[in-house]
Structure formats: structure tokens, C-alpha cells
Amino acid sequence: MLVNLENACLNIQIDTKGGELRSICDREGVEYLWQGDARYWKDRAPNIFPYIARLTGGKYRYRGEEFSMDIHGFVKDSRLACVEKSRNALRLRLESDPGTRRMYPFDFRYDVDFFLEGQILTVSFDIKNTGDTKMYFGVGGHPGFRVPLDREEEFGAYFLEFKRPCNPKRIGFSSDCFLDGTEEDFPLEDKRRLRLRHDLFDQDAIVLKDMDSCVELASGRGRRFVRVEYPQMPYLGIWHAPRTDAPYVCIEPWTSLPSRKGIVEDLEEQADLISLEAGEAYRNTWSIMCGKKEKD
Secondary structure (H helix, E strand, C coil), rough: EEEEEECCEEEEEECCCCCCCEEEEEEEEEEEEECCECCCCCCCCCCCCCCCCCCCCCHHECEEEEEECCCCHHHHEECCEEEEECCCCEEEEECCHHHHHCCCCCCCCCCEEEEEECCEEEEEEEEECCCCCCCCCCCCCCCCCEEECCCCCCCHHHHEEEEECCCEEEEEEECCCCCEEEECCCECCCEEEEEECHHCCCCCCEEEECCEEEEEEEEEEEEEEEECCHHHHEEEEEEECCCCCEEEEHHHEEEECCCCCCCCCCCCCCCEEEEECCCCEEEEEEEEEEEEECCC
């Protein structure tokens, strides 16, 4: 089921399947969100829970037992219940059941909240451990944005620019997208800017740490922009379909990283996962701002 939020600036469409954003459109009818194309990537903006990216062999361990889970977890494929709705706000919910426990042996309540104010859509992941044992998880976003945003421009005119200067490190990945145990400096122009080129993604995603918590997609000539802010996320993925001319870029804030190459991870031992004791709750808020800059 599709749900709409709107105000004087934006019209937002959200699917109750996965709580996935389906459209971010301004009042001039300009679409900011990637609209999906199976030639490149059929999705638009999946939510990630309870594990980020790939597991070795699609498996992990917990208390000596082995479990299987698809890439980016199961929320993206789940039907969420609409528990609150107004003109500019929405809360969707998934609660553990026998189906989720086969993949993930914890009792939980997962809420994703959307709140639209002006040009900003705020997204919050609100997770509660409803069981009686400590639970472990990661959460994140995976929105894709159209590039170019202005019709007369080209992909290569665009860049990602961090709000504040930073010296990020790139997380090393194997050719099949698992951690390889390395890191390297990832220099930016003036410690802020990464110019987009299709061949940036020939080796798949760029995953950074130690970057600023706000990044903007824009061009040197066009006025439209997208700004993603993620103050509680220590990792940022930047991606489009490898070795293609895909007309989009994903800006993916993550709380944790995928499996190490060749290792079936034990959830209790993976240091970057969030842990919640029985009855505890966790909330992580990030935002997407879309619009058109004023002329100089």
C-alpha cells in the first residue's frame, strides 16, 4: 500500500512494504528519488534491518546455532503495519513473529517514522527489544537519487560535498563485497568534495568512515540539490550499479558493516553491532532535504 505525505514544498510517497520511499517530488513536479530500473537497480530506497549488506554464505551464528538471512536483512521485504498517519507524518511497524524468528531469533518491535517539515523529510528508526535476551543488530538507509536532477545537465557535472572539511577513510572490500581488513585514506577536494564519475563504482560501493555527518548532492551549475544528514551513523556508503552508466547515486548511512571475507560472523562478537538489553529501546534519526537553491 502506498501512503502520501505532503506540504507546501514536497509530496512524499512511501510503500508499506519495507517502509520504502517511492517518491520525493517538489511542487514543480520534479522527482528527486531514483525511480527504479531493472537494467541498473530495481529498488529505490530500502530500509536496512537487522544486518547491513552481505553475510558470508548468507549466514551468521548466534549461541552456537547458524541462521540464514538475505542481503540487508528482511525489513525491506516485509509488510509493515500503519500505526499512525497524518498529513505530514507516518509511523510504520514490524513486530517479530515466527517468520522473522527463523531468520533472526529475537523478539523486537521495529518502527520507522517519517516526518515532513518544509523541504526536510526526517526518518527515524525506533527499535525495542521485546524479548528477554540481549539482541544485536544494525540499521541503515539506502536511498537512491536521480543524477542529474536538472534535465539539461550530465552525471559528471555533479559532486558530493560534505558540510565540514574531513579526512575520511575508505573501508576495504573484497571483489565480492566483504570486508578484507584494510582501510585507506580517501582524499577529497578541499577536504570536502567528491566529483561523480561512473567509473568510481567499477569496484562496487565506496564505504567511508570518519567523514562528516552531512553531505550534499549538487552540481556547479544547477540549482537543485539533495542533502542527507546522519548524525548517529558512523559509516556512509556511496554506490550505483558497478560498471554501468546508471543515472543515480545512492547515499547510504549505516550503523555497522558487513561480514568479513570468509568468516561466518557471530552476532555476539561483531563489535560494531548495536546491542539492546531486554526491554531497552534505540532510536536513530536522519534526514533528507530536497529543493532548489536561490540564485546568487
